[in-house]
Amino acid sequence: MIDFGDQVRRALKDQGKSLRGAAKELHYDVAYLSRVLNGKQAPSPELIQAVNEYLGLSLTLDDAEDHDDEMDAWELVRRVQASDVGPATLTRLERTFDELARAYPKANPEDLLRQVRKHASYVVKLLDAKKTLSEHRRLLVIGGWLSLLGATVHIDLKQDDAATARLQTAATLAQEAEHPEIEAWCFETDAWRVLTDGDYVRALELSRIAQDVAPAGSSALIQATAQEGRAQARLGNEIETYSAIERVQALSAAIGNPTSPEHHYKYDPAKALSYTATTLAWLGDTAAEPYAREVIKRLSPSDNVAYWPRRVASANIDLALVLVTGNRLDEACDSAQKAILSGKVVPSNHWRALEVVKAVEARSLPEASDLREAYQGLKAIEQ
Incomplete structure (x- = not known):
């Protein structure tokens, strides 16, 4: 054993390398x-x-003289348990992600994206640190959730290339960590992305893949089913749309009320209401009206549109669409204008607001010019 140490120290000295540098390069504790x-x-x-x-x-094992199998076993255990990460750090990161996911419905997308980037960068740094196998998997899961949330915000901002890259990263991390729920959310999120681009057939396909991947009873399964219903509505498939709505309502009722109802990745009954309002409105079914009004009633913190969460703005657009269908045009214009002026209609949903504007313009209403002006102001903010 002395010969082994002598030869290694001599080689380190001859090559101008330090013991600490060698330990770092070899990924061994110094x-x-x-x-x-x-x-x-x-x-x-x-x-x-x-x-x-x-x-x-x-060098060979003989150069190290007596080989101690027991000591090797102890060293393996020591290395597996050694960590520069620690459970406290991982717990803080997991809680931070949950806070960001809860903030999503009301947060400014650009501000939220900055937070996601900061914490995702820290996860990357920790992946290079010494850690246990269980800590490594927890990091992969945290990185997967953060990448997924980042992709969602990029979609809201109509940043398709960045959204695609983050979705691919999230899916890769989910597969490495063997976490099917994150993987299912990736397919569901991509379904929403292509739906907002008008590719309803592909959205339907992706939503069904998400359902196949999602664990039974999970929020991802419910949301993927909801996404299928939206795609079916845009395709004008009434029977399939109503079937999806019924399945979402049944699945949502089965999981009950979550402890964090605002969490973007935890389904709750209020989301089921919003989903039903949107889906029925896209189908042209006037039954969407009570659902949209209920969302507005439950989630509006005040009459001041600046304090609205995103779902209230979307519900007002849904309400406007169904009111236009019923020729209640004054009310439709009022709801649409409130939604647009709230500042809570993200770029990925501008097309939904535009549908109302065009419907009002097609009827040559005097309010059409004001509504178009408000919409143009919305587009100007995006640019």
Whole structure:
């Protein structure tokens, strides 16, 4: 063992390398490497091979004299348990993600994206740190959720390339961590992205893939089913749309009320109301009206549109669409104008507001010019 240590130290000196630098390059604890080179602990075969490759040597197990299998076993356990990350750090990151996901319905997209980027960068840094296998998986899961949330915000901002990249990252991390719910959310989120681009057939396909991947009873399964209903509504498939609505309502009732109802990745009855309002409105069914009004009643914190969460703005657009269908045009214009002026209609939903504007213009209403002006102001903010 002394010969082994002597030869390694001599090679390090000749090549101008430090013990600490070698430990970092070889991904070994410097204290462990020091004990081996000082003859206080037997080197493992893996360490001998790593040292040979690093220093260009050809040392063997015999050079280390007596090989201690028991010590090797202890060292393996020590290395598996050694960590520069720690459970407290991971718990804080998990809580931070939950806070960001709860903030999503009301937060400014650009501000939220900055927070997501900051914490995702920290996760990347921790992935390079020494950690246990269980900590590594937890990091992959946290990184997957943050990438998914980032993709969702990019979609809201109509940043398709960035959204696609983050979705691919989230899916890869989900597969590595064997986390089917994140993977299902990736397909569901992509379904929403292509739906907002008008590719309803592809949205339907992606939503069904998401349902196949999603764990039974999960929020991802419910949301993917809802996404199928939206795509069917845009395709004008009435029977399939109503079927999807019934399945969403049944699944939502089965999971009950979540502890964090505003969490973007946890379904709740209020989301089922919003989903039904939108889906029926897109189908042209006047039954959407009570659902939209109920969403507005439940979630509006005040009459001041500036304090509205995003779902209230969307519900007003849904309400406007169904009111136009019923030729209640004054009310439709009022609801649409409130939604547009609230500032809570994200770029990915501008097309929904435009549908109301065009419907009002087609009827040559005097309010059409004011509504178009408000919509143009909305587009100007996006640009």
